[in-house]
Amino acid sequence: MTFLDMLQTAGQRNASMLCVGLDPDPARFPGGWRGDASKIADFCARIVEATADLAIAFKPQIAYFAAHRAEEQLERVVAHIRRVAPHVPIILDAKRGDIGSTAEQYAIEAFERYGADAVTLSPFMGFDSVQPYLKYPGKGAFLLCRTSNPGGDDLQNQRLADVPGQPLLYEHVAGLAQGPWNLNGQLGLVVGATYPAEIARVRALAPTVPLLVPGVGAQGGDALATVQAGWTQDGSLIVNSSRAILYASSGDDFADAARRVALDTRDQLQAARN
């Protein structure tokens, strides 16, 4: 099944636009696990089990594993997702971007080592840095477009004087993903929930590509505004929340608490559709 097929299946079966972000931070683990990096896979497994019927996707953030030399635990988390939620796609949040020969290695890492269904990429180095990922049929690649952090303004909101129509940089990226770079319909875009006006602008420029929208929950993005700006019948909307779900409780009830927050967020997003 392709990434897009999986998205559609999970979205319908779980009635969901919620992507559960897996950003495991041992310092925030509950009770006896606190500070123990060997528990990363166990912690993520409990979250996956608690939210498998609520998620349109899972998004492991690779830094939270690599920082603790826990890449092998990430492999175990992926295997666990395949066992308990085989219909839910995995988006590896790696934000890679490098020259073609190195990008080929990163693509092997994402799609062959970890077996992810999609990956996040920085488009800053241009099309030849994105192309190696597109050689994997059916896999997805989300380009950073208008990120959720305030510093995104520094570059993404700059006007490109030499491009016809003088778009802002993020608008140009949206146009490339909808058009000339999207050779086989594998591209999507990352747009922050903290900037709903920009989500609407990106949706207007890229009406059919999937949008991955982080920033609800811990970053304070508005679920209703996000859905109103980005949801359409034709293009998937995938709204990520990580810390607000993972650390809903610091006690032994963390998985139940995570489920409650995920359910509430899932339902808020669904209710916000027109």
Ligand SMILES: O=c1ccn([C@@H]2O[C@H](COP(=O)(O)O)[C@@H](O)[C@H]2O)c(=O)[nH]1
């Ligand atoms: O623009 C972006 C792109 C990626 N992220 C990632 O999403 C999650 C958000 O975590 P929360 O705890 O829900 O704030 C995290 O993995 C970021 O690396 C983003 O926040 N903004």
